[in-house]
Amino acid sequence: MSPKNTSNNLIIREFTVAKQIKLFISLQEAHLSGKLTFSDPLKEQEWHVYLYLGDIVYATGGVHPIRRWQRNLILNLPQVPFQLSNLQAELTQRRADLSDNIWEYEQLADWVDRQTITPQQAKNAIAFVVSEIIFDLTQAKQVICRLNQDNVLVPTLELIQPQSVITQLEQVWSCWQEAQVTDRLPNMAPVILQPKQLQEKTSISAYQSLCKLLNGNRTLRDLSVQLRTSPLQVICSLLPYIQSGIFGLVDIPDLLEIISPHQENYEHQDRPLIACVDDSPMVSHLMEQIIGMAGYRFLAVNDPRDAARVLISSQPDLIFLDIVMPTISGYDLCAKLRQYPEFAQTPIIFLTSNSGLIDRFRARMAGSSDFLRKTVDADELVQKIVEHLGNR
Known part of the structure; x- marks a missing residue:
């Protein structure tokens, strides 16, 4: 079904690569700037893409911004150590600025100014974030898109051409389609559901390694970084065990849940x-x-x-x-x-x-x-x- 506009919201079902390119080309031709927000009503998630004259300044949002930041540092900025306690302290000090979700971009710009990282590394880091977010949008059954032209992030780093990222992503998405795993979300974590059956199918050393690796604290994307492979390779390796019920995929929280000072979350405190x-x-x-x-x-x-x-x-x-x-x-x-x-x-x-x-x-x-x-x-x-x- 083609996109339709309702009350300044663009409803897009099956946000395919062709629809993505069409949308961003139209934004470039109109030289639009602002915050482009995508919402998934089924998963209650939001992603934000900051545009400047149609090009991408930065992107953020989704379910695991801190985990994504950690992966980004490991893969693209190895000279910058990831320390969760330091990040927590920094975000606490800047809590008032978190509503715009641009702390990552500001951090990258600061590191470039200090010559901690190169401008090319910053561009690679931004492209990494954009790629993950657009992949998540591709998996969504339906997204609602709206543009806030009052919220403009003025670029201080090199801009990203949307078509280049989307074209690269098209190849990745085709591989997921060929492997018939497009319904497996890379932000989910594999866990062992039937340890006894797993013991019977593996050696003692393999079983022990799997227990340490699949402890419910790492998503498929996290595991791909640790194992130096792709999320597709990880899910394909685990798929036979998932289909047999030995492994399962579960939702897990981000590494650092950012709670506003006026909205404490006691959701799980009453559980035994x-x-x-x-x-x-x-x-x-x-x-x-x-x-x-x-x-x-x-x-x-x-x-x-x-x-x-x-x-x-x-x-x-x-x-x-x-x-x-x-x-x-x-x-x-x-x-x-x-x-x-x-x-x-x-x-x-x-x-x-x-x-x-x-x-x-x-x-x-x-x-x-x-x-x-x-x-x-x-x-x-x-x-x-x-x-x-x-x-x-």
């Missing part, structure tokens, strides 16, 4: 907090993936010496506890926790490979509430949580 005390980071990663997908908050404690202090301060609603750990056994730690009034009624479930009568007796004597096999199955894990917490 599940803690896992286990000296194995791999087990903690698996538990975090499954528990997070089930809608609960998660806390990992990998050093049993810190367990009592951390658990008292965080007050989890349920605790998974490994039996065999260095410095203190699960039995002793459970008995110690039961001495605190805060944990008198808290469900404590032992993670164990041994479920014999003697082990169960010792566990009950120490104050445990239940058992779960150490080879964690997603369905069993969630079922245990529901049994002890109900539908909280």
